[in-house]
Amino acid sequence: MAKNILIVDDSESIREVVSFTLQNEGHNVLVGNDGVDAQRHLTGDSIDLIITDLHMPEMDGIEFIRFVRKTNEYRTIPILFLTTESQTAKKLEAKEAGATGWIIKPFVPAKLISAINKVMR
Amino acid sequence: MDAFRQKYVEEARDFLVELEKGLLELERKPDNRGVVEQIFRIMHTLKGNSAMFGFDLIDELTHQLETIYDLIRSEQLKVSKSILDLTLHAVDHVGKLLEDPDGADSILMGRHQEILKAIRAVTGEGQPDEAKISSQGSGPASPRAGNATWYIHFHPGSGVLKNGTNPLYLVEDFQELGSFLVIPDLKGIPALEEMDPELSYCGWEIILSTDQDEDAINELFIFVEDDCSIDVQELAPIDLLSQEGFTDKARNILNDGKGEHLQALRKEVEKCFSTPKEEAASDKATQTKASVSSGTQKKNTISSIRVSSEKLDELMNLVSELVTNQASLTLVSEKSQLPEIISIAENMEKITRQLRESTFDICLIPLDTITTRFHRLVRDLSGELDKEVEFFTDGTDTELDKNMIEGLADPLMHIIRNSMDHGIESREIRESMGKAPMGKIRLSSFYSGMNVYIRVNDDGAGIDPEKLRRKAIERNLITEDTQLSRKEIYDLILLPGFSTAGKVTDVSGRGVGMDVVKRKIEDLRGSVEIESELGKGSTITIKLPLTLSIIDGLLVTLDKTYFVIQLAVVDKIYDVATSMLGVSHNRLIPLSGDMIPYVDLREDLNMEGEPPPTTKVIVVRYNDLQVGLCVDEIVGEYQAVLKPLTRLFRKQELISGATILGDGTVALVLDTNKIIDQVSARESVIAYTE
Numbered sequence: 001m002a003k004n005i006l007i008v009d010d011s012e013s014i015r016e017v018v019s020f021t022l023q024n025e026g027h028n029v030l031v032g033n034d035g036v037d038a039q040r041h042l043t044g045d046s047i048d049l050i051i052t053d054l055h056m057p058e059m060d061g062i063e064f065i066r067f068v069r070k071t072n073e074y075r076t077i078p079i080l081f082l083t084t085e086s087q088t089a090k091k092l093e094a095k096e097a098g099a100t101g102w103i104i105k106p107f108v109p110a111k112l113i114s115a116i117n118k119v120m121r
Numbered sequence: 122m123d124a125f126r127q128k129y130v131e132e133a134r135d136f137l138v139e140l141e142k143g144l145l146e147l148e149r150k151p152d153n154r155g156v157v158e159q160i161f162r163i164m165h166t167l168k169g170n171s172a173m174f175g176f177d178l179i180d181e182l183t184h185q186l187e188t189i190y191d192l193i194r195s196e197q198l199k200v201s202k203s204i205l206d207l208t209l210h211a212v213d214h215v216g217k218l219l220e221d222p223d224g225a226d227s228i229l230m231g232r233h234q235e236i237l238k239a240i241r242a243v244t245g246e247g248q249p250d251e252a253k254i255s256s257q258g259s260g261p262a263s264p265r266a267g268n269a270t271w272y273i274h275f276h277p278g279s280g281v282l283k284n285g286t287n288p289l290y291l292v293e294d295f296q297e298l299g300s301f302l303v304i305p306d307l308k309g310i311p312a313l314e315e316m317d318p319e320l321s322y323c324g325w326e327i328i329l330s331t332d333q334d335e336d337a338i339n340e341l342f343i344f345v346e347d348d349c350s351i352d353v354q355e356l357a358p359i360d361l362l363s364q365e366g367f368t369d370k371a372r373n374i375l376n377d378g379k380g381e382h383l384q385a386l387r388k389e390v391e392k393c394f395s396t397p398k399e400e401a402a403s404d405k406a407t408q409t410k411a412s413v414s415s416g417t418q419k420k421n422t423i424s425s426i427r428v429s430s431e432k433l434d435e436l437m438n439l440v441s442e443l444v445t446n447q448a449s450l451t452l453v454s455e456k457s458q459l460p461e462i463i464s465i466a467e468n469m470e471k472i473t474r475q476l477r478e479s480t481f482d483i484c485l486i487p488l489d490t491i492t493t494r495f496h497r498l499v500r501d502l503s504g505e506l507d508k509e510v511e512f513f514t515d516g517t518d519t520e521l522d523k524n525m526i527e528g529l530a531d532p533l534m535h536i537i538r539n540s541m542d543h544g545i546e547s548r549e550i551r552e553s554m555g556k557a558p559m560g561k562i563r564l565s566s567f568y569s570g571m572n573v574y575i576r577v578n579d580d581g582a583g584i585d586p587e588k589l590r591r592k593a594i595e596r597n598l599i600t601e602d603t604q605l606s607r608k609e610i611y612d613l614i615l616l617p618g619f620s621t622a623g624k625v626t627d628v629s630g631r632g633v634g635m636d637v638v639k640r641k642i643e644d645l646r647g648s649v650e651i652e653s654e655l656g657k658g659s660t661i662t663i664k665l666p667l668t669l670s671i672i673d674g675l676l677v678t679l680d681k682t683y684f685v686i687q688l689a690v691v692d693k694i695y696d697v698a699t700s701m702l703g704v705s706h707n708r709l710i711p712l713s714g715d716m717i718p719y720v721d722l723r724e725d726l727n728m729e730g731e732p733p734p735t736t737k738v739i740v741v742r743y744n745d746l747q748v749g750l751c752v753d754e755i756v757g758e759y760q761a762v763l764k765p766l767t768r769l770f771r772k773q774e775l776i777s778g779a780t781i782l783g784d785g786t787v788a789l790v791l792d793t794n795k796i797i798d799q800v801s802a803r804e805s806v807i808a809y810t811e
Contacts, residue, residue: 011132011169011170013173014169014170017173020125055161055162076283084168084172092347095347095348098283098284098285100285101286106172106173118290118291118341120290
């Protein structure tokens with residue numbers, strides 16, 4: 001079943017790799033360059049999952065997660081964030097903000113898909 | 122994956138430019154936390170991407186760099202010149218690594234190790250890469266010999282749904298590990314009217330038989346382990362669920378609602394070794410939950426994309442061709458006199474114009490894209506020449522044709538290098554002259570009419586016109602008695618074979634003079650102007666046309682030959698009796714009460730034939746000057762695709778190019794600015810003689 005997945009990352013190459021992987025799985029992909037840009041997709045239409053980077057200009061990932069959690073339609077959708085191994089403090093902060101889980105960079109497609117399957121069917 | 126790697130490289134280059142910009146800004150404002158954050162963020166992204174796309178050397182380097190800026194961020198380390206020097210070197214090095222990602226070049230690798238060593242010296246990190254040992258979750262879960270049976274108690278925190286977690290998915294995931302028995306623990310569910318649909322009240326108890334180890338089980342809970350109560354215990358090193366009767370008994374124990382299930386199970390396990398029984402685990406926990414709706418509308422919006430410049434050039438070419446063909450179509454449609462064709466042609470014309478404008482817009486990029494390297498140049502030269510110089514930019518968001526931006530970089534580098542070397546004085550001299558010890562160089566840019574101006578201004582020594590004059594005489598460029606205006610003297614600098622530096626230095630005296638700058642700018646159909654005040658500084662102004670290939674023009678005729686005048690400079694058009702023109706000997710004509718100088722193109726261009734009884738005088742404006750151009754007939758507005766003239770016609774200045782009309786006729790494009798320049802020179806002569 002095709003899902004609508006929003007990817008928020010300021011790095012185009014990451015956006016493309018993630019999009020490519022998800023589209024191969026048959027999902028519909030929406031993209032945002034940062035927290036502010038991504039908000040244009042939060043218009044009340046159905047979004048099944050959000051994958052966001054944490055370090056971004058304008059609105060960073062933590063703030064964006066908080067923003068999504070405050071938006072009625074998206075209060076309980078799964079949100080995964082991209083992080084690196086060394087960032088334990090950030091991980092906790094993101095969880096605190098309302099994130100569902102994380103994907104550790106670098107990742108291979110299989111890892112990405114398995115993380116997604118943990119939070120979305 | 123290769124396409125992604127290519128994208129990574131392009132993106133990494135952008136990151137490097139941004140980093141360089143950030144670092145230079147940090148040097149100016151070492152206390153600006155925002156800049157440190159920005160640098161850290163870019164490094165972090167670069168590091169993450171490098172690891173992602175297998176650029177391990179860059180990953181290694183940026184990881185170390187990131188540590189430095191993390192320390193600065195947390196105020197454990199202070200920004201210093203040596204750190205910035207090191208970082209800038211490292212940034213340059215990363216640029217080289219992008220071309221040689223595997224470090225095939227041994228010299229490059231030598232440098233790589235040196236830089237790493239230097240960075241570690243700063244961070245005080247002895248052992249490399251300890252943080253990089255991957256321990257994500259667990260690797261692929263290693264199967265162990267045979268199955269074991271586990272008891273798992275899983276009770277999510279009540280707020281788990283608010284994090285977007287669906288605990289049922291977790292429970293379902295146990296299917297992948299092996300056979301399992303699940304009993305929901307519903308004791309905590311309140312009466313319906315007290316229930317908050319956004320809270321989770323349910324828990325689960327699971328008996329799992331699997332060949333995976335404990336890490337694999339814990340891996341399932343990785344996202345929720347902090348806010349859930351989880352207990353994982355091994356019951357037996359064999360597959361109990363396949364033992365006859367165990368499933369029923371276990372179900373009874375778990376359903377009895379007394380708690381202490383683990384102990385009861387352990388007891389049962391002991392018995393079980395003697396009385397096996399089998400039943401398939403088929404129970405499934407069911408529970409209502411905040412359901413996640415799904416839609417299937419296709420939406421795939423991307424806010425910007427990258428396009429190679431060849432594609433843009435091709436687009437530009439095609440649009441130019443389209444504009445030319447559009448002109449033919451308009452002509453044919455008018456001849457046909459068919460209303461349908463005429464209306465189609467008119468629509469096409471409108472669309473073509475819009476297409477042309479958007480295409481131009483696409484090809485424009487801000488001057489900003491090249492200013493970072495000037496910042497860097499000034500910084501590096503400051504060190505080399507031991508001069509303190511501050512570099513400002515102003516209006517660098519001005520957009521220019523991308524081809525022009527490329528062509529501008531070198532000339533601007535040269536001008537700034539000159540300013541640094543010959544313009545700005547040494548600290549001692551500046552102080553003795555009562556100037557601020559720190560020199561200033563300003564790069565500014567702005568639009569005016571159909572032109573873009575780019576100006577480099579310094580507050581250095583300025584240029585001594587008398588010295589220039591003597592030098593020019595020395596080099597036989599002028600003679601002793603040549604009279605030159607101030608502007609003409611400064612223009613001498615732009616002549617080939619003229620170098621003003623007293624001594625040739627490493628920095629600007631590379632045998633390339635300002636004449637090369639002038640030629641390069643002229644290739645872009647621009648011009649260079651120098652102004653200076655001795656002791657106060659110099660200003661070099663580059664003037665460029667907005668676009669390189671298509672102009673909006675006014676098509677006119679002179680003795681059956683077509684000419685195009687840039688529409689943007691046309692102010693007014695008057696009908697004047699031809700007999701009026703011969704009357705005034707100083708070539709001024711009264712138009713709307715003003716005396717306006719005019720140019721009789723028929724005469725200047727040596728056109729034959731008799732002029733018509735009424736001449737059209739087109740008044741063009743340039744800065745504050747107005748000049749009338751006399752032509753026979755006005756044909757109308759015309760979009761001209763500029764084609765350059767051959768080298769043979771380079772010497773003349775009145776015609777800047779040619780264009781092909783719809784019917785194949787050639788029209789010449791008049792360079793009105795040059796004409797006005799000539800007239801104003803003539804005017805000033807008249808002013809002198811009067």
